[in-house]
Amino acid sequence: MVDLVGIIDKGVKELKFYFLLQVYAWRIQLVYRADFIMYAITSAIYILITLVFVDVIYTVTYSIAGWSYFQLLMLIAIAGLGLNTSNYIINPGFIFDALWEGGFDNYLTKPHNPLFYVIGESTDTSAIGDIAGYFILFIYAALNIQFSALALFAFLALFVLGIGVLSLLQVVLITVSYKFANSAGWVGLLIDLAENFTRYPLTLYGLIGVIFFTIVVPLGIASFYPSEIMTGKISLTGYLIIFAIAVAMTYAFYKLSRYLLHSYTSAMG
Amino acid sequence: MPILSKYAAFMRIGFKLDFYYMYSYVFSILAYASYPLLMLIVWGAIFGGKNVIIGGFGQTALYAYFFVAYAGASLQSGVSESIAEDVESGNITSEMLLPISYAIRKFTDSTPSALANLAFIFLPIVIFTAIFANINISGITLMAFALEIFLLYIISFLIEFIIGVSSIYFVSVGGISSIVTLLTFLSGGVLPNTFFPQQLQNILQLLPFNAYYYNPAATFTGTLSGSALASALVIEITWASALFLFAMIYWSVSRRKVVAVGG
Numbered sequence: 001m002v003d004l005v006g007i008i009d010k011g012v013k014e015l016k017f018y019f020l021l022q023v024y025a026w027r028i029q030l031v032y033r034a035d036f037i038m039y040a041i042t043s044a045i046y047i048l049i050t051l052v053f054v055d056v057i058y059t060v061t062y063s064i065a066g067w068s069y070f071q072l073l074m075l076i077a078i079a080g081l082g083l084n085t086s087n088y089i090i091n092p093g094f095i096f097d098a099l100w101e102g103g104f105d106n107y108l109t110k111p112h113n114p115l116f117y118v119i120g121e122s123t124d125t126s127a128i129g130d131i132a133g134y135f136i137l138f139i140y141a142a143l144n145i146q147f148s149a150l151a152l153f154a155f156l157a158l159f160v161l162g163i164g165v166l167s168l169l170q171v172v173l174i175t176v177s178y179k180f181a182n183s184a185g186w187v188g189l190l191i192d193l194a195e196n197f198t199r200y201p202l203t204l205y206g207l208i209g210v211i212f213f214t215i216v217v218p219l220g221i222a223s224f225y226p227s228e229i230m231t232g233k234i235s236l237t238g239y240l241i242i243f244a245i246a247v248a249m250t251y252a253f254y255k256l257s258r259y260l261l262h263s264y265t266s267a268m269g
Numbered sequence: 270m271p272i273l274s275k276y277a278a279f280m281r282i283g284f285k286l287d288f289y290y291m292y293s294y295v296f297s298i299l300a301y302a303s304y305p306l307l308m309l310i311v312w313g314a315i316f317g318g319k320n321v322i323i324g325g326f327g328q329t330a331l332y333a334y335f336f337v338a339y340a341g342a343s344l345q346s347g348v349s350e351s352i353a354e355d356v357e358s359g360n361i362t363s364e365m366l367l368p369i370s371y372a373i374r375k376f377t378d379s380t381p382s383a384l385a386n387l388a389f390i391f392l393p394i395v396i397f398t399a400i401f402a403n404i405n406i407s408g409i410t411l412m413a414f415a416l417e418i419f420l421l422y423i424i425s426f427l428i429e430f431i432i433g434v435s436s437i438y439f440v441s442v443g444g445i446s447s448i449v450t451l452l453t454f455l456s457g458g459v460l461p462n463t464f465f466p467q468q469l470q471n472i473l474q475l476l477p478f479n480a481y482y483y484n485p486a487a488t489f490t491g492t493l494s495g496s497a498l499a500s501a502l503v504i505e506i507t508w509a510s511a512l513f514l515f516a517m518i519y520w521s522v523s524r525r526k527v528v529a530v531g532g
Contacts, residue, residue: 032440034441034444035444038445039444039447042444042447042450045451049451049454049459053460056324056460057315060323061314189296189299189300193299193300196304196307200307200310204311204314
């Protein structure tokens with residue numbers, strides 16, 4: 001018999017703890033106020049540069065792979081929102097250091113889920129500027145394209161799942177790094193590299209590109225496919241297939257990261 | 270020259286550290302190649318096989334521009350982070366007690382990475398691009414290009430050094446560093462400057478950031494030549510000298526403000 005009440009109680013307890021970690025992370029961030037403002041300015045400039053780039057492109061063409069100006073802005077906004085939300089939730093370098101230097105011991109001794117705890121502590125508050133910037137871009141693009149309330153709901157469901165896939169993928173890559181390599185710098189580079197590609201329609205890269213960014217490095221689940229919903233470019237069947245893939249990946253990445261974490265050996269951190 | 274042999278030892282350690290993190294190194298090579306590859310795909314779709322000139326560039330020249338610009342980006346220094354770490358951890362006090370110059374120490378720490386990237390990223394990409402894009406480059410232009418590559422490293426190191434030293438006042442300088450990175454990105458990283466309105470081009474031309482992407486790549490593709498190239502070089506040399514003087518004065522003033530606990 002599954003103890004449903006116990007599971008819910010534990011979940012609520014973990015969520016309260018996560019909220020406390022968030023408060024703590026923000027207090028630390030606000031100590032470095034000048035730096036925080038600089039990051040916010042950087043985000044604004046970066047999004048401005050993106051707009052300039054897209055503007056220049058659309059002065060010489062009407063569409064890229066069938067995507068109009070505002071549709072491409074929507075894709076860029078969703079890709080940026082997805083990646084930066086994932087960056088806010090999880091900082092790969094922090095978790096790798098905890099494993100590599102033995103700091104993970106601390107998490108194992110506490111009465112909380114260690115994976116959840118270390119993810120909570122790795123919060124990267126500096127990503128909030130990018131999230132806000134891309135959200136404004138999202139609103140701007142959304143005001144210039146037509147979509148239904150149902151499409152918005154379907155978008156949100158897949159987008160949240162996509163962020164989960166992306167965050168758990170990073171945990172898997174970090175644990176793989178811990179097991180087989182001596183640094184995790186490549187994880188951030190891989191995600192950055194893939195992010196550049198997912199700012200454009202995956203169909204530009206042919207079938208191999210579509211498969212790669214859907215299954216191998218599934219950033220497309222948090223960017224391209226949710227954008228297809230908002231721009232009316234995906235059928236119901238296509239949506240259900242992608243949704244099923246996202247659910248399967250979330251489960252598989254969670255199990256895989258738990259399995260790989262079992263190889264952790266204490267370094268007396 | 271025992272003092273030089275000390276700095277040589279730092280450079281040797283720098284090389285070893287660079288190659289120790291092999292996975293990160295291989296991925297950094299892929300990351301440098303990825304943006305030009307992406308631009309190749311995106312601009313391929315925009316040109317659509319038509320023989321047109323956009324922003325002063327034909328399709329092949331534009332591809333060559335992006336490959337050389339991003340190969341050049343691998344030579345940029347990232348020393349500000351290391352200085353900020355020294356300040357934040359308090360290690361800077363131990364470093365300052367050593368009988369060597371902290372500024373030169375940081376230069377010798379940062380240079381091996383640039384030299385390794387020059388040999389394993391920059392030169393292979395430039396040679397590959399020259400062959401496939403059929404770039405014919407004269408001896409004088411090649412010398413100007415080599416000088417620009419040298420100035421790229423020097424200017425980026427000096428700007429990074431100044432940002433790093435600012436951590437003595439601000440502790441965390443990631444934000445300032447990000448803004449500078451974006452300004453360099455705007456100076457030819459996203460698109461060649463010739464795609465922008467003339468007034469913006471005129472402003473960008475006077476800033477030191479053109480040394481990062483636009484000047485070397487545009488020289489290589491032949492877009493920047495003759496008197497425009499000469500004036501770009503003069504501006505770069507002037508900036509390098511001014512930044513050097515400022516960096517030295519800034520460091521000698523700021524070192525007296527260092528306050529650290531532990532280290």
